Amino acid sequence: MQSYTVSELLSQDIVFPEVEVKGWVRTFRANRFIALNDGSTLNNIQCVVDFEKFDESILKRVTTGAAIHVTGELVESQGKGQKVEIQVKTLEILGDSDPETYPIQPKKHTFEFLRENAHLRTRTNTFSAVMRLRSSLSFAIHKYFNEQGFYYMHSPIITGSDAEGAGEMFKVTSLDINNLPKNDEGKIDYSQDFFGKETNLTVSGQLEAETYAMSLGKVYTFGPTFRAENSNTSRHLAEFWMIEPEVAFMDLAGNMDLAEDFLKYVIKYILENNSDDLEFLDKRLQDEDKRKPQAERNTMTLTEKLKFVTDNHFKRVSYTEAIDILRNCKPNKKKKFKYIIDDWGSDLQSEHERFLVEKHFKCPVILFDYPANIKAFYMRLNDDGKTVRAMDILFPGIGEIVGGAQREERLDILKEKMAAINIPEEELWWYLDLRKFGTAVHSGFGLGFERLVMFVTGMSNIRDVIPYPRTPQNAEF
Amino acid sequence: MQSYTVSELLSQDIVFPEVEVKGWVRTFRANRFIALNDGSTLNNIQCVVDFEKFDESILKRVTTGAAIHVTGELVESQGKGQKVEIQVKTLEILGDSDPETYPIQPKKHTFEFLRENAHLRTRTNTFSAVMRLRSSLSFAIHKYFNEQGFYYMHSPIITGSDAEGAGEMFKVTSLDINNLPKNDEGKIDYSQDFFGKETNLTVSGQLEAETYAMSLGKVYTFGPTFRAENSNTSRHLAEFWMIEPEVAFMDLAGNMDLAEDFLKYVIKYILENNSDDLEFLDKRLQDEDKRKPQAERNTMTLTEKLKFVTDNHFKRVSYTEAIDILRNCKPNKKKKFKYIIDDWGSDLQSEHERFLVEKHFKCPVILFDYPANIKAFYMRLNDDGKTVRAMDILFPGIGEIVGGAQREERLDILKEKMAAINIPEEELWWYLDLRKFGTAVHSGFGLGFERLVMFVTGMSNIRDVIPYPRTPQNAEF
Numbered sequence: 001m002q003s004y005t006v007s008e009l010l011s012q013d014i015v016f017p018e019v020e021v022k023g024w025v026r027t028f029r030a031n032r033f034i035a036l037n038d039g040s041t042l043n044n045i046q047c048v049v050d051f052e053k054f055d056e057s058i059l060k061r062v063t064t065g066a067a068i069h070v071t072g073e074l075v076e077s078q079g080k081g082q083k084v085e086i087q088v089k090t091l092e093i094l095g096d097s098d099p100e101t102y103p104i105q106p107k108k109h110t111f112e113f114l115r116e117n118a119h120l121r122t123r124t125n126t127f128s129a130v131m132r133l134r135s136s137l138s139f140a141i142h143k144y145f146n147e148q149g150f151y152y153m154h155s156p157i158i159t160g161s162d163a164e165g166a167g168e169m170f171k172v173t174s175l176d177i178n179n180l181p182k183n184d185e186g187k188i189d190y191s192q193d194f195f196g197k198e199t200n201l202t203v204s205g206q207l208e209a210e211t212y213a214m215s216l217g218k219v220y221t222f223g224p225t226f227r228a229e230n231s232n233t234s235r236h237l238a239e240f241w242m243i244e245p246e247v248a249f250m251d252l253a254g255n256m257d258l259a260e261d262f263l264k265y266v267i268k269y270i271l272e273n274n275s276d277d278l279e280f281l282d283k284r285l286q287d288e289d290k291r292k293p294q295a296e297r298n299t300m301t302l303t304e305k306l307k308f309v310t311d312n313h314f315k316r317v318s319y320t321e322a323i324d325i326l327r328n329c330k331p332n333k334k335k336k337f338k339y340i341i342d343d344w345g346s347d348l349q350s351e352h353e354r355f356l357v358e359k360h361f362k363c364p365v366i367l368f369d370y371p372a373n374i375k376a377f378y379m380r381l382n383d384d385g386k387t388v389r390a391m392d393i394l395f396p397g398i399g400e401i402v403g404g405a406q407r408e409e410r411l412d413i414l415k416e417k418m419a420a421i422n423i424p425e426e427e428l429w430w431y432l433d434l435r436k437f438g439t440a441v442h443s444g445f446g447l448g449f450e451r452l453v454m455f456v457t458g459m460s461n462i463r464d465v466i467p468y469p470r471t472p473q474n475a476e477f
Numbered sequence: 478m479q480s481y482t483v484s485e486l487l488s489q490d491i492v493f494p495e496v497e498v499k500g501w502v503r504t505f506r507a508n509r510f511i512a513l514n515d516g517s518t519l520n521n522i523q524c525v526v527d528f529e530k531f532d533e534s535i536l537k538r539v540t541t542g543a544a545i546h547v548t549g550e551l552v553e554s555q556g557k558g559q560k561v562e563i564q565v566k567t568l569e570i571l572g573d574s575d576p577e578t579y580p581i582q583p584k585k586h587t588f589e590f591l592r593e594n595a596h597l598r599t600r601t602n603t604f605s606a607v608m609r610l611r612s613s614l615s616f617a618i619h620k621y622f623n624e625q626g627f628y629y630m631h632s633p634i635i636t637g638s639d640a641e642g643a644g645e646m647f648k649v650t651s652l653d654i655n656n657l658p659k660n661d662e663g664k665i666d667y668s669q670d671f672f673g674k675e676t677n678l679t680v681s682g683q684l685e686a687e688t689y690a691m692s693l694g695k696v697y698t699f700g701p702t703f704r705a706e707n708s709n710t711s712r713h714l715a716e717f718w719m720i721e722p723e724v725a726f727m728d729l730a731g732n733m734d735l736a737e738d739f740l741k742y743v744i745k746y747i748l749e750n751n752s753d754d755l756e757f758l759d760k761r762l763q764d765e766d767k768r769k770p771q772a773e774r775n776t777m778t779l780t781e782k783l784k785f786v787t788d789n790h791f792k793r794v795s796y797t798e799a800i801d802i803l804r805n806c807k808p809n810k811k812k813k814f815k816y817i818i819d820d821w822g823s824d825l826q827s828e829h830e831r832f833l834v835e836k837h838f839k840c841p842v843i844l845f846d847y848p849a850n851i852k853a854f855y856m857r858l859n860d861d862g863k864t865v866r867a868m869d870i871l872f873p874g875i876g877e878i879v880g881g882a883q884r885e886e887r888l889d890i891l892k893e894k895m896a897a898i899n900i901p902e903e904e905l906w907w908y909l910d911l912r913k914f915g916t917a918v919h920s921g922f923g924l925g926f927e928r929l930v931m932f933v934t935g936m937s938n939i940r941d942v943i944p945y946p947r948t949p950q951n952a953e954f
Contacts, residue, residue: 135628
């Protein structure tokens with residue numbers, strides 16, 4: 001007898017006299033209809049039991065969450081809502097699930113409760129859909145870069161350098177911190193630590209990716225990065241995954257082309273390959289919206305938001321133009337913004353980014369040529385001496401989704417910028433070497449993966465789009 | 478004018494009047510022939526300059542490592558070794574490379590030297606080939622699992638549990654370790670640490686992957702894992718990448734089928750898609766062998782070793798049978814093994830594993846049903862009460878490449894095994910929940926990614942198959 005996944009069974013056009021399937025009971029209705037799910041798809045297969053043919057003691061154990069093994073005939077379904085169903089011949093309980101104590105009941109649970117049960121939350125429709133989409137997005141990302149001739153590069157997680165300055169870092173040590181070795185000066189003797197010096201968890205793989213771009217041409221990273229910042233918000237994680245492409249001989253215009261093409265590709269991939277999960281989440285969001293006051297509702301459905309990205313050209317606007325638009329716009333003049341835009345040089349907040357995308361341009365926006373002093377040291381200085389070749393891509397609902405730049409390829413200027421913020425040259429000798437030997441224009445960007453998953457799934461808390469979120473005071477599981 | 482990568486140019490069958498290419502000079506011969514590489518392929522494009530048409534001051538700057546921009550006509554090559562070449566019309570130096578100080582000269586460098594220049598080593602043929610293969614293998618892995626209906630899962634890197642016991646762990650903290658907060662008992666007050674408790678870097682994502690398998694069915698992880706063990710060998714890294722598939726309703730036989738199919742698929746993918754890089758590394762290895770005494774030479778070429786895996790059925794042998802074979806084999810009786818096999822219960826060493834694969838069975842081998850006391854607590858106990866449903870896959874040259882098991886799905890037995898090695902139930906309450914609610918047979922395995930890259934590239938030091946190796950006393954770059 002052939003064993004099938006639920007997904008395989010539901011895609012059958014013909015009937016089969018004998019099939020076998022294993023999964024977990026979602027519901028058991030009227031002592032007759034088992035909705036069985038095995039994670040292969042959002043949808044359940046209906047297994048119909050004739051209760052007269054089975055022991056009551058067995059049927060009693062068909063409870064939500066129980067693992068069962070079913071054999072029977074795959075037939076056209078008589079009922080609504082499914083094309084095929086199984087007429088059950090044999091039914092075996094593999095693993096019981098006590099209805100009194102099983103946390104995941106067939107009812108609505110709060111996301112907060114499900115976060116506390118993160119090891120079981122993918123047994124719900126919402127979280128299984130989110131995590132299947134997360135997986136599918138990951139694959140689309142690898143597929144895109146592979147098709148475009150990029151090489152995937154694993155940048156290091158433990159780093160001996162703390163120069164990138166993207167945020168607070170976690171320390172990594174193998175020393176016994178109850179009994180730290182001290183040197184003659186009474187300071188901690190890091191020469192006895194595993195790596196012989198202080199080490200941290202990486203905040204970005206970009207600088208290392210640049211070393212590979214300057215030899216392999218087109219590369220990208222996709223790995224975990226870390227911030228030890230005490231930000232207890234729905235948008236911050238201490239551990240999150242980043243995608244960082246880096247390309248030799250590519251300028252900022254090429255970087256914009258790449259990022260736009262990339263984002264459209266992965267979102268199209270999801271639209272084409274994950275319609276069941278997307279439709280479910282879209283409907284979930286619309287139901288949630290109905291319970292909100294009109295003013296707080298989403299202006300677009302989930303699918304509309306995704307098509308807003310795939311079907312529009314991304315408008316390219318300089319920071320200076322954007323400041324002009326924002327300074328003179330209604331919400332700024334009427335002081336509706338929380339942060340009023342007065343001067344050139346202000347950093348933009350999510351409210352400003354969303355205004356540009358949702359109200360002013362009505363399409364995704366790429367802002368570029370930002371003031372040098374609000375951007376990182378490695379971004380290429382423009383001839384005006386005050387702006388750098390940085391770009392941020394802004395999406396509806398969330399604001400910035402991608403940040404990137406053409407990198408400073410000129411040794412003397414890079415050294416000056418490092419000196420200005422007290423990064424010793426010895427710290428980044430290898431990064432400077434790229435500018436000493438065969439330097440060239442190159443560019444890249446960073447995409448916080450969880451931001452993208454939030455955008456695609458419509459989930460509003462970043463803790464709900466990663467399997468086991470790490471946040472202040474929380475490293476459970 | 479159209480811009481091309483070197484890989485694109487070399488695959489052209491027709492000539493073009495005008496092409497543009499950017500890359501780095503590998504060599505400049507006879508003031509006439511530039512070998513140009515851009516990382517897109519192992520191969521260089523030959524750019525032919527008529528030195529009478531160019532300033533001597535420009536030609537002098539065409540040195541190894543310099544970045545240049547060339548335009549010209551793509552023509553059939555007159556010389557040997559390439560199909561097409563560029564007749565250079567314009568030549569621009571983008572970034573100089575001082576021949577006096579550039580570390581990567583067109584000559585043989587020791588791997589030790591290149592490790593110290595890991596930021597530049599992918600500018601050599603060997604390391605660019607290795608890293609392109611590493612990238613291609615990564616993609617093949619994602620492609621395989623995607624095609625087989627697996628979901629990719631990001632297991633956490635920072636973990637609050639230290640129960641897995643796979644090895645020494647690195648501590649992660651945001652506390653100021655020069656000024657540690659103490660509690661009333663004089664101990665470190667971890668409640669003030671970022672996560673409110675002690676945290677470490679993960680040694681394996683398996684336990685978390687099991688939680689996802691028990692809801693999504695078929696999942697895999699592919700992420701970094703860590704060991705704080707002071708092993709300064711050519712086979713150990715403190716930071717390395719692991720692939721860990723985990724499948725619900727799959728027993729040990731299914732696990733063997735999956736692992737065999739998976740390994741054959743990814744190696745076939747490389748044979749079909751990366752022939753240039755493979756051939757180069759194969760030849761490199763054969764040249765290296767010629768300089769060795771006969772006894773130390775490889776018995777198979779690199780390609781032969783890969784085909785040994787793809788073309789043979791993996792022989793399945795129980796641990797007990799293997800011990801019988803080893804106890805009675807010549808090298809054991811003649812005490813040629815470093816570790817003599819006396820009794821059932823001995824742990825096998827690489828020399829024994831290689832003997833079974835290379836001398837006895839002459840095919841890849843899967844050993845299974847190992848003694849319980851040399852394997853992890855979560856492996857399923859057999860009815861004999863002394864062996865567990867573990868498996869190791871053994872390859873030529875390296876011994877163990879995959880370790881896996883059917884997991885203990887019975888709550889009572891799992892609790893007993895945890896108690897026996899003093900893992901408190903509170904520590905793994907969520908792992909035990911999987912056995913309380915809808916438990917089922919499930920299995921998985923772990924593959925150290927760098928081991929696979931070593932096998933496929935023929936590199937003998939694990940530090941040479943990861944971009945920036947982390948080893949005792951070394952976290953440079």
